[in-house]
Amino acid sequence: MRQFDEDLESLKQTLLKMAAKSEAMIDSSIQALVQRDLGLAEEIGDQEEDVNSLQLEIDDRCFKLLALRQPMAHDLRFVIAAMKISSDLERIADQAVNIWENTKELLNFPELKPLIDIPRMAEISKGMVRDSLDAFVESDATKARQIVLRDDEVDALKDQVFRELLTYMISDPKTIQVALQLILVARHLERIADHATNICEDVVYLVEAKDIRHHAEEGKV
């Protein structure tokens, strides 16, 4: 194995570690929200620091690979994709922390209703993150394109959550504070799905050297 291949493989493993931590953060913040128990996400601060450190480490390694190995073609795209993916994973972790903060706030108030759509949004968004990393590891552009389609479902759920919570707020002002935080949670989950979409676009770029962002490839994604 070329030394460079080993470097790329090790970079890939670090990205997977970072993704696993970000997914765990989504999980625990949503668990804390659903079960109304902040203790279920007590490690989220440490996890966020780990994710941040991993991002700095990945960027530093990418810089060194660019400077010392001067990669070309697929290898160069791999290094660029790794930097972009680590940036999206870091923002995903930030969104999980935001959800945790919304949860902390809304636990000051009585429960509004059992949550159904929000955990479903979380499940889909987290699945998109996990699968986008699989597509990356497997260099599978077809899979990446399919994952992107799930973003519409998340957007539709976000709108549904918004409308439902609005009716609560209007009919009973006592629900306003909780409903507001839940609306924000739904937006954070929507953003997680957006970041997973970005990762999928990076995978297509890596595999096919084709930039499909901003519908540059209209109709196919």
Add this chain to the structure above:
Amino acid sequence: MRQFDEDLESLKQTLLKMAAKSEAMIDSSIQALVQRDLGLAEEIGDQEEDVNSLQLEIDDRCFKLLALRQPMAHDLRFVIAAMKISSDLERIADQAVNIWENTKELLNFPELKPLIDIPRMAEISKGMVRDSLDAFVESDATKARQIVLRDDEVDALKDQVFRELLTYMISDPKTIQVALQLILVARHLERIADHATNICEDVVYLVEAKDIRHHAEEGKV
């Protein structure tokens, strides 16, 4: 002038063009909001497409510079910074579009109150974007570090806006829909300031080869 220097100079000009468009989008969306006149932002869709195209163009040029010139040290950091800055500018433009969408929504309802803090937040955030690009063009890390400090002011205004609008919502449910949209506008402006902060961090990295994200340089930023 080296050919490579000309390439970097041209990249810089393209980033400035992209930044100017993003700032104009913030301006027009806030004008539309304050003056309750969507027509004041009628070009925002076209502007967004321009910004998206500029991002694709910048990324493509950066890739070619990396592949063909294999830059080292400062030149390499410049190319990496350019990719990151273009990504932040594109997200800033997205936030301006979000503000425009909130405005479209809230114009369905009567005016809540004359807006004071939100235009102020917009002024500061837009100033941070403009100045972060100046710091980039001038390779001025000291300036970049100072701009970052203004982010606290934007955060404080966001909290103030949130609390004020909450009291409106609770005391008069008829204001809920408008207040909700205004809360979201304040969050979009906060995110614009965050992206300007990212750009400043890229400038410090470019000039000093030092990564100050995630308080890696605690106490100084």
